[in-house]
Amino acid sequence: MSATVMVTGASSQLGVFLLPRLQAAGFSIQAMSRKVTAGPVKVSGAVQWCSADTRAAPAGVDALVSCGPLSLAVELAGQSKSIQRLVAFSTTSVLSKADSGNRAESRQMISLLADEKRLQAVCNQRGISLLLLRPTLIYGCGLDQNISLLARFGKRFGFIPVAGKAAGLRQPVHADDLAALAVNALLIEPAVDLASAAGGGSTLTYREMVHRLAASLPGVRPVSIPAGVFGAVAALASLLPGFRGVNAEMVRRQATDLVFDDHAVRVALDYDPRPFRPGPADFSVPAEAGKLQLG
Template sequence: MEMLGEQVRGWGVFGLTGLVGESLRDQLQPGDPLAWAVTRQAPAAGDRWQWIVGGLPGLADPPPVQAIASLGPLDAFTDWFEASSLAPRRLVVLGSTSRHGKADSPDPGERALAGRLADCEARLAACCEKRGCALTLLRPTLIWGRGRDRNLARWVALARRWRWLPLPRTAHGLRQPVHADDVAAAVLAALRAPEPVAGHFDLPGGETLAYDAMVARCLDAAAPGARLLRVPAPLFRLGLALAGRRGPGPGVVARLDRDLAYDGGPVRAALGLPARPFRPGPEDFPG
């Protein structure tokens, strides 16, 4: 195992070209010691760090660093890290509150996802304990912003197409969407902290609101003139049939009246983060 000595410095990051990674790049400061970043495609030249072109699994061990951050799929990173010989002082990884919210989903694929997330959390914790790494695991809620959202954007696309959008009258389940910039800020806070901040933290957004109110704000911002229609469940199912593949899956539908709200106090106390409300703009839903 490659143990870190005092001479080893810097951060290594996986997922720097994704949604959260894009935000993290914009928030980097000149003094941040980013040493290398793993990417599947070589970006344009000119960045001040080393790009390592490759993917998981199969990536050879990069140079040792003091901290590694993973912003991409937790399962692929967990498999790779277990097989690697690296032992950074701190490991900062993104999971998901889907580990909680999808555990009893009617969709078998979603239940399997929740199981994989829980398994990865346990494996990473065991691996870090064995290697002497401090693990900071962040579970964001629904991530939005930067025009790259793939969840709320589906509702906006349907509203733009039809000029109205049906939702069940019972779609009042609580949600806490978190902006991608705030997720990146949490990762950076964990990397910059004078001492490692070990723990498993849910990472909700700064505002809790009902599902239909969340969708209504999206339509106000990006589908002006479209109407939100609260309808009985049979009419909603008819709307889904008309939507075809553009509509949400059974797991999403089953959770519309279910509260998915988490305590953001621990992560904000540990990392000193602000609490941003949900205020989407037209730039968050391009097209």
């Protein structure tokens, strides 16, 4: 009998790539979503969607992959008597934005860091193996608010703005590489207990990242703008639908290195993510993966 994995945040960009990989690996999958308001919805022989409002893992769930709120993972791990492994996705932003000049960002990261600690404590108390992953800039199917946000801006206006030299380093990571990492963590013996960053296969400056992104978008070019002027542009862009999350801190961080050591997870789980070479396929949900999502 196949092991059962519960996935929270299953409709996120991580979930888009995770469900097909779990199915291919032979797992039975309970995918959680707020979109499910009645009974479970079965979309394939292995994938069944259930309501995220249940706030409890069904009996017989062997593992949990948290792609959603860590607070929900804390509840599920604390109530379940069968979960043995847990892979939880947080973000490297807990390490870089807790002291952000944007108060909303700072509060959010402080709260998330507290949830990480709560999850680690619950797993330790209940004997659950925990792999806590903090990805860098995630992209891969057009659902993120980082790389894809820049791509949408470029497609709309014909250019992607860059603040000054924009020399801060970045490690963009594809969501499918993170999905593969999670599945490997569920399969490997013995289980890996670890908290680690998870970056991509390229370390490059923000400017270089934007140049590679623009090169993948026909008719789009990068444009350098003085940082002071860019702050005003960001304020205006935040008023447009689809760009509400833009703020001045994003401009400031273009000059700041946001790179993190993920050597531990590369060694422990043979993690070898792809380099950053975006293409058209990285901005839409793959057709086969879409079949496992709710309509």
